[in-house]
Amino acid sequence: MQNILEQIGIENYIYLSVLLFCIGAFGVLYRRNAIIMFMSIEIMLNAVNLLLVAFSTYHQDAQGQVFVFFSMAVAAAEVAVGLSILVSIFRNTGSIDIDNLKNLKG
Amino acid sequence: MEKNLALVLVLAPFFGFLANIFFGKKAGKGFVGLLGTLSILISFFATTYFFMQIQSTGKPIEVKLFPWIALESFQIDMSFLLDQLSVLWLLFVTGIGTLIHMYSISYMHDDENMHKFFAYLNLFVFFMITLVMGSNLLVMFIGWEGVGLCSYLLIGFWYKNQDYNDAAKKAFIMNRVGDLGLLIGIFILAYVFGSLDYHLIARDIFSQELSATDSALISIAALCLFIGATGKSAQIPLYTWLPDAMAGPTPVSALIHAATMVTAGIFMVTRLNFVFDLAPNVQTIIAVIGAGTAIVAAAIGLVQNDIKKVLAYSTVSQLGLMFLALGLGAYEVAVFHVITHAFFKACLFLGSGSVIHALHGEQDMRNMGGLKKVMPITFWTMMISTLAISGIFPFAGFWSKDEILMTAFHGNTILWVVGSIASIMTAFYMFRLMYLTFFNDFRGTEHQKKHLHESPALITIPLVILAILAAVGGLISLPGNSWLNHYLAPLFHKAHEAHHLDGTAYMLMGIATVGALVGIGMAYAKYLKKQEVPEQDSEITGIAKVLYNKFYVDEAYEMLIVNPLYKLSHFFRKYIETAVSELLFGLGKVTNSIGNQGKLVQNGSVGVYLFAFVLGLSSILIYLFLV
Numbered sequence: 001m002q003n004i005l006e007q008i009g010i011e012n013y014i015y016l017s018v019l020l021f022c023i024g025a026f027g028v029l030y031r032r033n034a035i036i037m038f039m040s041i042e043i044m045l046n047a048v049n050l051l052l053v054a055f056s057t058y059h060q061d062a063q064g065q066v067f068v069f070f071s072m073a074v075a076a077a078e079v080a081v082g083l084s085i086l087v088s089i090f091r092n093t094g095s096i097d098i099d100n101l102k103n104l105k106g
Numbered sequence: 107m108e109k110n111l112a113l114v115l116v117l118a119p120f121f122g123f124l125a126n127i128f129f130g131k132k133a134g135k136g137f138v139g140l141l142g143t144l145s146i147l148i149s150f151f152a153t154t155y156f157f158m159q160i161q162s163t164g165k166p167i168e169v170k171l172f173p174w175i176a177l178e179s180f181q182i183d184m185s186f187l188l189d190q191l192s193v194l195w196l197l198f199v200t201g202i203g204t205l206i207h208m209y210s211i212s213y214m215h216d217d218e219n220m221h222k223f224f225a226y227l228n229l230f231v232f233f234m235i236t237l238v239m240g241s242n243l244l245v246m247f248i249g250w251e252g253v254g255l256c257s258y259l260l261i262g263f264w265y266k267n268q269d270y271n272d273a274a275k276k277a278f279i280m281n282r283v284g285d286l287g288l289l290i291g292i293f294i295l296a297y298v299f300g301s302l303d304y305h306l307i308a309r310d311i312f313s314q315e316l317s318a319t320d321s322a323l324i325s326i327a328a329l330c331l332f333i334g335a336t337g338k339s340a341q342i343p344l345y346t347w348l349p350d351a352m353a354g355p356t357p358v359s360a361l362i363h364a365a366t367m368v369t370a371g372i373f374m375v376t377r378l379n380f381v382f383d384l385a386p387n388v389q390t391i392i393a394v395i396g397a398g399t400a401i402v403a404a405a406i407g408l409v410q411n412d413i414k415k416v417l418a419y420s421t422v423s424q425l426g427l428m429f430l431a432l433g434l435g436a437y438e439v440a441v442f443h444v445i446t447h448a449f450f451k452a453c454l455f456l457g458s459g460s461v462i463h464a465l466h467g468e469q470d471m472r473n474m475g476g477l478k479k480v481m482p483i484t485f486w487t488m489m490i491s492t493l494a495i496s497g498i499f500p501f502a503g504f505w506s507k508d509e510i511l512m513t514a515f516h517g518n519t520i521l522w523v524v525g526s527i528a529s530i531m532t533a534f535y536m537f538r539l540m541y542l543t544f545f546n547d548f549r550g551t552e553h554q555k556k557h558l559h560e561s562p563a564l565i566t567i568p569l570v571i572l573a574i575l576a577a578v579g580g581l582i583s584l585p586g587n588s589w590l591n592h593y594l595a596p597l598f599h600k601a602h603e604a605h606h607l608d609g610t611a612y613m614l615m616g617i618a619t620v621g622a623l624v625g626i627g628m629a630y631a632k633y634l635k636k637q638e639v640p641e642q643d644s645e646i647t648g649i650a651k652v653l654y655n656k657f658y659v660d661e662a663y664e665m666l667i668v669n670p671l672y673k674l675s676h677f678f679r680k681y682i683e684t685a686v687s688e689l690l691f692g693l694g695k696v697t698n699s700i701g702n703q704g705k706l707v708q709n710g711s712v713g714v715y716l717f718a719f720v721l722g723l724s725s726i727l728i729y730l731f732l733v
Contacts, residue, residue, distance in 0.1 A: 028716055037716075102710035 005057060013054035020047035034086055034096040038079075045075055108159075112169040112186055115152035115196070116235050118145045122228035130221025139211035142224035146207050146231055150200035157193050164596065166190070168241055175244075182302055187241030191597050194441070195238045195373055198448050199366050203231045205568035206365075209456055210357040212564035213463060223263060223355065230256035234366055238373060242302040243292045246374065250288065250338065253367045254281045260362060261354040270353040277347040284337015284344055288374075291330030295381070298323050308380045312599065321384065328385040331378065332392055335371030340422050341429055342399045346660055348422055352414040356459030359414060364421050364455050365448040372428050372444055376437045380599050383435065393433025393517070397524040400426030402657065404531035408538075409653045411640050412469050413458045416539050420495065421451055423528055427510050430525055436513040438594045442583045443510055445590075446502035449579045450491035453572035457488035460561040460569065461543060465554050471539065472639055476548040480558045483566045485544050487573035492540050494576040496533035497622045502579030504618075509585065512614050526621055533625030541633035542640075549639065585611060 020043055027040030049068045056064025090096050122145030130138045156167065166189030175182040207227060214220045230253060237249025255278075262274030292302065298320050299307045316324070335341070340348035351363045362368070375382060375392070382389055400423045407419035424447050431440040462469055464481060478485045494501035497508065507529060514522040548555055560566070583590035632638050640646075646654050655661075 025720055029713075029720060032713070098712040101712055 005054075010054060010058050013050065017047045017051040017054075020044070020050070032097050032099055034089070034098050037098065038082055038086070042075070042079070045071070108156075108167055109169050111152050111155060112167075112188065112239070115149050115156070116186070116232065116239065118148040118152075119228045119232040119235065121145060123225050123232060126221050126225035126228060130225060133221075135215060135220050138221045138224050139207075139215075142228050143204060143207040143211065145228055146200055146203045149196075149231070149235065150204050153193060153196040153200050156188050157197055160188065160190060160193055161593075180296070180300055182242055182244050184245065185241045186239040186245070187304065188239065189597070190594055191373075191376060191441070192238045194445070194593070195369075196235060198445055199231065199234050199238065202365050202448055202452050202572070203227075203234075203361060205571055206357050206361040206452065206456070209360075209459070209565055209568040210355075212562050213357055213459060214355060217355075219263070223260075226256055226259045226263070227358070227361070230260070230362060230367070234370075237370055241304060243295065243304075244302050246377075247288070247292065250334075250370060250374075251285065253362070253370065254278065254285070254338070257281070257351065257362050257367055260358040261351045263354055263358070267353075273347075273350040273353040277351050280344050280347040281337045284334045287330045287332075287337070288334025291327045291334060294323050294327035294330065298327070304377060307378075308599070311380050311384065316384070324381060325385040325388055328378075328382050328388040329391070331374065331381070332388060335375055335429075336395070337371075338374075339368050339371030339425050339429070340399075341371070341426060342395050342402065345399060345403065345422050346656075346663065349415055349418040349656070352412070352418050356414065356455060356462060359418070360452045360455035360459070363418070364451040368421065368425060369428075369444045369448070372425070372432060372440055375429075375432050376441055376597070379435075379437050379597070382432075383599070389433050389435060391433070393430050393521055396426045396429025396431075396433055397514075397521045397528075398426070399423065400430060400528040401524050401531070402426075404528040404535070406653055406656050407535045408531055409640070409646070409650050410535075411471050413461065413471050413474070413539060413543065414455070414469055416471075416535055417451070417454055417458060420454075420532060420536065421447075423532060424451070424495070427507065427525060427528065430521060431510045431513055434513050434517040434521075436509070437598055438583075438588075438591045439506070439509045439513055441594060442590050443506035445582070446494065446506040446576070446579045449572055450494040450501075450503055450576035453487055453491040453569060453576050454495070456565070456569055456572065457484050457491070460484040460565050463561055463565070464558055465550060466557070468550060468554065471542040472642075473550045474543045474548070475546045475550075475639075476544070477558070478544040481544075481560045483560060483569060487566075487569040488544075489540065490573040491576045492536045494579075496536055496626060497529055497618055499615075499619060500580065502576050505580030505583060505585070508615055508618050509583070511618055512585075512611060515610070515614055526618065529618060530621040530625040533622040534629050537626045537629035538633055541629060545634055546637050 024040045024042075024044030024047060027043065028037050031037055031040065049071055052064045052068050052071075056062065056068075086096055089101065093100055122142050125133075125141055126138055133141075159167065166187060168185060168187050170183055170185040172184050173181060174184040207224070210223065210227065214223050217223060233249045233252025233256060235249070237246050237253060240246040240249060258274050258278040261277050262271045264270050295307060296302055299310045301307060301310075337344045348363060348368065352359055354363070382392075403419045403422035403426060407416050407423060410416045410419060424443070428440040428443050428447070431437075431443065460481065461474065461477060461484060464477070464484075465474065468474065490501065494503035497504045511522060511525050511529070514525050548558070582588075643654075652658070
């Protein structure tokens with residue numbers, strides 16, 4: 001493990017994570033298709049996971065890795081719920097364009 | 107064993123109440139009447155047992171249920187005290203209660219809400235028992251308030267008539283005024299003695315020298331307690347609710363507003379005699395107010411035409427005589443008169459109920475007359491009670507009233523004169539009532555005349571029993587050899603000098619009898635010889651008009667207290683309340699308009715929400731990095 005970090009410095013992991021996170025954030029902001037937004041959210045999530053794993057290795061502490069496992073398990077559950085909501089939105093409105101969902105206003 | 111029996115005594119009427127209120131309507135009228143009467147009868151039997159017990163051992167029985175309020179230095183138990191006084195009171199409360207329940211089975215049979223009537227009546231007896239049996243002032247207060255509630259419910263029993271509702275409210279509110287006095291008295295006693303238990307207060311009073319402040323406080327407490335008694339027992343200035351309380355069904359008038367509840371004030375003063383003994387000034391006030399009430403109410407009673415109103419004023423007047431005795435420190439004499447009065451006044455009320463029943467609700471004596479032949483049992487029982495209340499030898503009232511007058515004679519001659527005049531008036535108006543109701547010719551409508559009848563056995567049996575008691579009730583306390591005084595002796599700590607049967611006593615008896623005969627004679631001459639019938643309301647003039655309108659006391663209260671209160675309420679409603687509510691509404695409107703602007707942010711577009719979210723996150727991050 002140690003030699004991976006020796007080959008590629010920790011700062012590169014940070015750059016990648018930030019890049020991935022920004023890609024995810026902009027995806028969420030720009031795209032109107034709910035599934036793509038969903039995927040963008042997953043990218044953001046995984047960017048954070050990556051950072052966690054990297055630092056876990058860097059500090060030689062397994063806690064971060066364990067934490068990522070939990071985070072991924074929760075993400076899987078969340079995906080199941082989110083997708084089922086999307087299915088039901090599609091059934092009701094015939095589209096998954098989020099601009100159509102404006103009923104929840106004050 | 108004794109604890110359980112005491113619980114049965116208290117709770118039997120309460121279970122009667124629960125059963126009647128929840129299942130009475132479905133179970134039918136026969137069940138309601140039977141259950142209501144039996145539950146009181148059980149209490150009566152339990153009381154009889156305790157009476158025998160105390161009669162033989164002479165030791166009071168204290169039943170502790172549980173500590174109710176327990177503080178470090180102050181404890182109030184939920185506990186009952188069965189001693190000479192409370193058992194005596196219970197005997198006639200439950201005894202007369204049983205008779206009146208029995209009477210009501212027939213009297214209320216045509217009423218659609220009979221189950222409610224019996225439920226309230228049972229509840230009343232339950233609270234009355236609590237009042238009498240409580241071993242401290244707070245338990246007594248529960249009963250005190252409870253009987254007030256039941257009185258309210260039963261006065262307004264025929265709630266479809268607005269006048270009756272008003273009478274009920276009047277009774278409740280006037281009692282509340284008195285109750286406030288009672289509560290303050292209780293608080294002062296709790297402050298001075300650190301306890302509300304009768305025994306502990308008595309022990310404190312006798313075991314230690316009281317400081318000057320304490321004595322002053324006790325005097326104030328006694329005065330406050332007496333104000334409570336004036337409310338419940340209808341004395342000046344709070345007596346006007348009792349005549350109006352006659353709006354309730356007649357059995358209620360007999361049980362609550364003649365025999366039992368209105369004697370609660372006398373019970374309380376007797377119970378706390380050691381407190382009142384410490385306040386001679388208050389005792390003087392009690393005696394004066396008692397005598398004043400006796401004569402004022404008797405004077406008003408002279409000209410009333412409603413049969414129940416006459417009896418109501420007579421009750422107020424007799425209660426006044428009892429307070430006269432209390433004020434002179436002759437507690438056992440007052441108790442004696444309470445008992446005899448309970449017998450003959452209950453009988454008179456039930457008799458008047460029997461008459462009203464026969465005349466289909468007619469209460470005006472100007473439309474009665476000649477009922478002697480059709481209603482012989484009602485007539486004779488009422489006659490005996492009338493003789494008793496007028497103080498004719500040897501009926502019960504003679505002995506008790508004579509004792510009061512004798513006490514008054516030895517105490518203060520003016521009080522004696524006032525009491526004697528009240529007694530003469532009593533004889534007059536009672537015989538006026540009898541002559542107008544039962545003698546001469548019938549003055550009602552033809553329709554009523556056809557349906558005149560003697561009441562059924564359920565009504566006449568209680569009448570007969572009460573009439574017998576009214577005739578022989580005096581035996582319990584004959585002058586010179588009084589069983590009652592001997593029985594009650596352990597309660598009173600100040601030795602009371604017994605009146606010997608000497609020349610003065612015989613002279614006083616003679617004067618009282620002659621006075622009563624004068625009153626009867628006047629009534630005889632006016633209403634039987636000349637066959638006069640009281641004028642119609644509009645034709646009444648002079649003093650009679652003042653009396654007929656009850657000295658305009660109600661009008662004065664209306665003007666001095668009720669109307670200013672109304673005006674004040676209107677003022678508060680119109681200005682203060684409006685100002686406060688405008689202020690609050692204004693605040694509400696401001697919040698509302700802010701909210702209306704703010705809700706535009708929530709436009710429902712997911713894109714905007716997300717943008718706001720990312721913007722917020724970014725600004726937090728930037729802030730964290732920069733600072």
